Amino acid sequence: MDKTHDPALTSWVASANDPATDFPIQNLPYGRFRLQGDGAWRVGVAIGDQVLDLSAARFDALGGQPCASMESLMAATPAQRRALRAELSEALRDGSKRAGELRGALHAQAAVELGLPCRIGDYTDFYTGIHHATTVGKLFRPDNPLLPNYKWVPIGYHGRVSSIGISGQQFHRPRGQLKAPDQETPSLQPSKRLDYELELGIFVCASNALGEPVAMEQAEDHIFGLTLLNDWSARDVQAWEYQPLGPFLSKSFATTLSPWVVTLDALAPYRKPFRRPEGDPQPLPYLDSPFNRECGAIDMVLEVWLQTPAMRQAGQGPQKLMSSNFTDAYWTVAQLVAHHTVNGCNLQPGDLLGSGTISGPQAGQGGSLLELSSGGKTPLVLANGERRTFLEDGDTVSLRAYCQGEGLRRIGLGECVGTVLPART
Amino acid sequence: MDKTHDPALTSWVASANDPATDFPIQNLPYGRFRLQGDGAWRVGVAIGDQVLDLSAARFDALGGQPCASMESLMAATPAQRRALRAELSEALRDGSKRAGELRGALHAQAAVELGLPCRIGDYTDFYTGIHHATTVGKLFRPDNPLLPNYKWVPIGYHGRVSSIGISGQQFHRPRGQLKAPDQETPSLQPSKRLDYELELGIFVCASNALGEPVAMEQAEDHIFGLTLLNDWSARDVQAWEYQPLGPFLSKSFATTLSPWVVTLDALAPYRKPFRRPEGDPQPLPYLDSPFNRECGAIDMVLEVWLQTPAMRQAGQGPQKLMSSNFTDAYWTVAQLVAHHTVNGCNLQPGDLLGSGTISGPQAGQGGSLLELSSGGKTPLVLANGERRTFLEDGDTVSLRAYCQGEGLRRIGLGECVGTVLPART
Numbered sequence: 001m002d003k004t005h006d007p008a009l010t011s012w013v014a015s016a017n018d019p020a021t022d023f024p025i026q027n028l029p030y031g032r033f034r035l036q037g038d039g040a041w042r043v044g045v046a047i048g049d050q051v052l053d054l055s056a057a058r059f060d061a062l063g064g065q066p067c068a069s070m071e072s073l074m075a076a077t078p079a080q081r082r083a084l085r086a087e088l089s090e091a092l093r094d095g096s097k098r099a100g101e102l103r104g105a106l107h108a109q110a111a112v113e114l115g116l117p118c119r120i121g122d123y124t125d126f127y128t129g130i131h132h133a134t135t136v137g138k139l140f141r142p143d144n145p146l147l148p149n150y151k152w153v154p155i156g157y158h159g160r161v162s163s164i165g166i167s168g169q170q171f172h173r174p175r176g177q178l179k180a181p182d183q184e185t186p187s188l189q190p191s192k193r194l195d196y197e198l199e200l201g202i203f204v205c206a207s208n209a210l211g212e213p214v215a216m217e218q219a220e221d222h223i224f225g226l227t228l229l230n231d232w233s234a235r236d237v238q239a240w241e242y243q244p245l246g247p248f249l250s251k252s253f254a255t256t257l258s259p260w261v262v263t264l265d266a267l268a269p270y271r272k273p274f275r276r277p278e279g280d281p282q283p284l285p286y287l288d289s290p291f292n293r294e295c296g297a298i299d300m301v302l303e304v305w306l307q308t309p310a311m312r313q314a315g316q317g318p319q320k321l322m323s324s325n326f327t328d329a330y331w332t333v334a335q336l337v338a339h340h341t342v343n344g345c346n347l348q349p350g351d352l353l354g355s356g357t358i359s360g361p362q363a364g365q366g367g368s369l370l371e372l373s374s375g376g377k378t379p380l381v382l383a384n385g386e387r388r389t390f391l392e393d394g395d396t397v398s399l400r401a402y403c404q405g406e407g408l409r410r411i412g413l414g415e416c417v418g419t420v421l422p423a424r425t
Numbered sequence: 426m427d428k429t430h431d432p433a434l435t436s437w438v439a440s441a442n443d444p445a446t447d448f449p450i451q452n453l454p455y456g457r458f459r460l461q462g463d464g465a466w467r468v469g470v471a472i473g474d475q476v477l478d479l480s481a482a483r484f485d486a487l488g489g490q491p492c493a494s495m496e497s498l499m500a501a502t503p504a505q506r507r508a509l510r511a512e513l514s515e516a517l518r519d520g521s522k523r524a525g526e527l528r529g530a531l532h533a534q535a536a537v538e539l540g541l542p543c544r545i546g547d548y549t550d551f552y553t554g555i556h557h558a559t560t561v562g563k564l565f566r567p568d569n570p571l572l573p574n575y576k577w578v579p580i581g582y583h584g585r586v587s588s589i590g591i592s593g594q595q596f597h598r599p600r601g602q603l604k605a606p607d608q609e610t611p612s613l614q615p616s617k618r619l620d621y622e623l624e625l626g627i628f629v630c631a632s633n634a635l636g637e638p639v640a641m642e643q644a645e646d647h648i649f650g651l652t653l654l655n656d657w658s659a660r661d662v663q664a665w666e667y668q669p670l671g672p673f674l675s676k677s678f679a680t681t682l683s684p685w686v687v688t689l690d691a692l693a694p695y696r697k698p699f700r701r702p703e704g705d706p707q708p709l710p711y712l713d714s715p716f717n718r719e720c721g722a723i724d725m726v727l728e729v730w731l732q733t734p735a736m737r738q739a740g741q742g743p744q745k746l747m748s749s750n751f752t753d754a755y756w757t758v759a760q761l762v763a764h765h766t767v768n769g770c771n772l773q774p775g776d777l778l779g780s781g782t783i784s785g786p787q788a789g790q791g792g793s794l795l796e797l798s799s800g801g802k803t804p805l806v807l808a809n810g811e812r813r814t815f816l817e818d819g820d821t822v823s824l825r826a827y828c829q830g831e832g833l834r835r836i837g838l839g840e841c842v843g844t845v846l847p848a849r850t
Contacts, residue, residue, distance in 0.1 A: 122585055161547050162547050175638075245581070248549075343662065
């Protein structure tokens with residue numbers, strides 16, 4: 001733990017000292033924003049409820065130049081990014097000599113437009129939530145919920161980039177081919193089983209050449225940081241389309257990200273040992289390293305919140321539906337990078353990996369409505385008496401995530417919000 | 426059929442009049458190239474064994490300006506592109522007044538570097554080859570080869586963009602987790618069942634807004650043209666990894682495209698009625714249109730050629746392994762666009778769709794070695810006595826495709842060549 005993690009540090013940006021903020025001076029996540037009437041995306045750092053414009057402030061770690069793009073930040077070495085983090089921490093700290101100068105480079109987050117962190121190249125969605133895989137598997141195969149490959153292979157598949165949007169995304173309920181088991185033929189209809197999935201997004205910052213795998217020891221150097229990711233899913237479309245090549249239109253209508261990329265450096269105090277449960281196979285050598293065993297996992301609370309139109313009309317805020325922890329994942333972020341590249345596949349800066357739905361081990365900890373409603377059979381009863389098996393029009397889903405611990409400052413990922421609009425007619 | 430298809434047309438570019446060329450004046454496909462020592466990609470038109478540099482020649486259909494990028498050409502309307510085709514046809518025709526001027530904008534294809542036609546956004550691979558799906562399905566499910574959704578849903582899945590390369594691509598045999606049925610646990614090994622897949626690539630040129638499906642009637646306006654696509658596949662990696670979310674590392678190590686995009690306008694004389702076999706379900710209304718029934722299919726011969734290291738050493742050219750026809754596909758290109766967007770997914774200029782492996786109905790017409798060797802059980806015996814179940818190191822696979830017909834000029838897609846290098850140690 002270096003000085004940037006010291007929980008006693010406070011900032012001259014007052015809102016960063018609010019114990020409830022996701023963005024204290026110990027966090028310093030990166031994102032892109034633009035000012036009203038200004039078309040160009042700028043790179044910024046979230047601090048409290050403000051964003052520091054890195055195109056308007058100069059730091060030695062960036063050669064004393066304005067930060068031109070997220071791509072240039074991603075192209076920096078891990079040591080350069082760590083140096084920038086140290087400089088930002090000093091500059092935003094209480095008593096910093098740069099406070100006066102940097103105040104002019106601050107904007108209220110509420111006053112700017114937040115965008116996707118970068119141009120996303122390829123997007124791969126993994127399936128590391130073993131409790132999710134088990135619960136969903138049980139719905140299809142009660143006797144054999146986990147397939148034989150699950151504990152050996154970090155299961156993943158390619159996802160759709162073009163429909164990835166930023167927090168605040170609104171999308172029309174998708175239509176697709178639906179075929180109920182008792183129907184002879186499918187028909188085109190709006191999805192009746194629309195769902196969310198609670199995931200983390202992992203941004204890649206360094207490339208490997210085609211044909212050259214990334215070893216576990218270098219894997220985290222290829223990771224820029226984490227966001228929240230809502231992998232919206234049309235379960236009925238998925239059930240009919242997914243054999244034999246996997247999910248397609250059941251996912252590609254929308255995917256929502258939170259705007260701030262929280263670096264692995266910020267999360268360093270929350271790293272935890274990665275251990276396989278008793279009796280489970282150990283990872284193959286190419287998915288194993290001493291560092292990964294020692295601190296491959298990340299202790300981060302994940303939550304889903306729902307606000308229905310009735311709640312909104314009654315002036316009620318969203319209701320928390322569940323919480324889980326990223327330590328519930330069966331594979332670490334380093335393992336995802338090592339596995340993805342073991343066949344020679346080239347990852348590139350700006351690529352996005354999804355963790356898969358992170359559910360907890362207990363009933364009530366499912367990261368999707370499919371799990372919480374037992375496949376639509378047991379409606380979830382909300383505090384206001386409403387029921388949900390799947391999402392209804394007007395529902396707003398918010399994902400949240402934060403690390404907190406004894407003697408440590410809370411590090412949050414911000415919010416990932418999306419709203420379901422009615423199907424187009 | 427307009428004047429540009431007239432088989433009697435000849436060009437002042439002599440090689441375009443060779444009956445064997447893929448690129449007569451009736452074709453006029455687009456691609457990107459660069460000159461030695463010049464880093465910038467230029468847009469060109471293939472004519473015989475030459476390429477006409479569109480950044481060095483001016484056409485009214487492009488506003489009298491040099492063509493700045495493939496993206497700008499894709500952004501043109503279908504009418505503008507048709508006008509450009511007419512102008513190119515006139516300008517390259519025997520007796521054209523522009524011959525002298527345009528001669529300076531010609532380069533020998535052999536002397537330039539050909540690149541990917543554009544920056545590819547998303548890549549979706551479909552599975553329209555019903556004979557392929559049936560043969561492969563039989564290997565896994567002898568009694569029930571085709572899954573119940575096949576004749577209703579154009580099955581597709583997202584593919585990997587970063588590892589797509591251009592004809593001439595060489596790649597190392599991928600490593601991955603392999604588990605033979607008689608083994609207790611998997612291990613990391615070079616693939617032993619490396620294969621090719623004979624596909625067409627379909628480039629998208631027009632975008633639809635997120636949430637707004639493309640109707641069948643407009644679908645072909647969203648298609649720029651066709652290339653060849655080799656969907657290299659590691660069958661043993663695929664068998665172990667693909668449940669439940671589909672192929673991943675078994676495909677993402679390499680995909681090879683041919684450099685020239687042949688437009689649907691060039692293929693107009695080869696359109697054929699699209700008919701479902703007797704007894705098969707008719708497409709749902711969103712996948713149907715009068716135009717599609719009348720001429721949705723494309724009569725195009727597809728071939729796979731193999732050259733082994735022994736052939737190369739003996740000075741022997743490649744051997745043709747099989748041929749099929751794009752009319753063997755179960756879905757048309759318009760249906761792929763309409764299906765892909767029916768859930769609101771936004772296609773964007775530069776997106777790539779793969780047709781899926783196009784095999785013919787007969788034994789010996791399989792578009793992959795998996796089919797030709799009955800899952801590796803019956804080796805293919807080559808003319809020189811060599812045998813192949815799957816690809817060996819040093820093997821070079823060439824895909825070819827062309828349209829030809831009575832009283833019509835042959836329209837070819839060029840070559841899509843790739844070579845397997847040994848696995849890295």
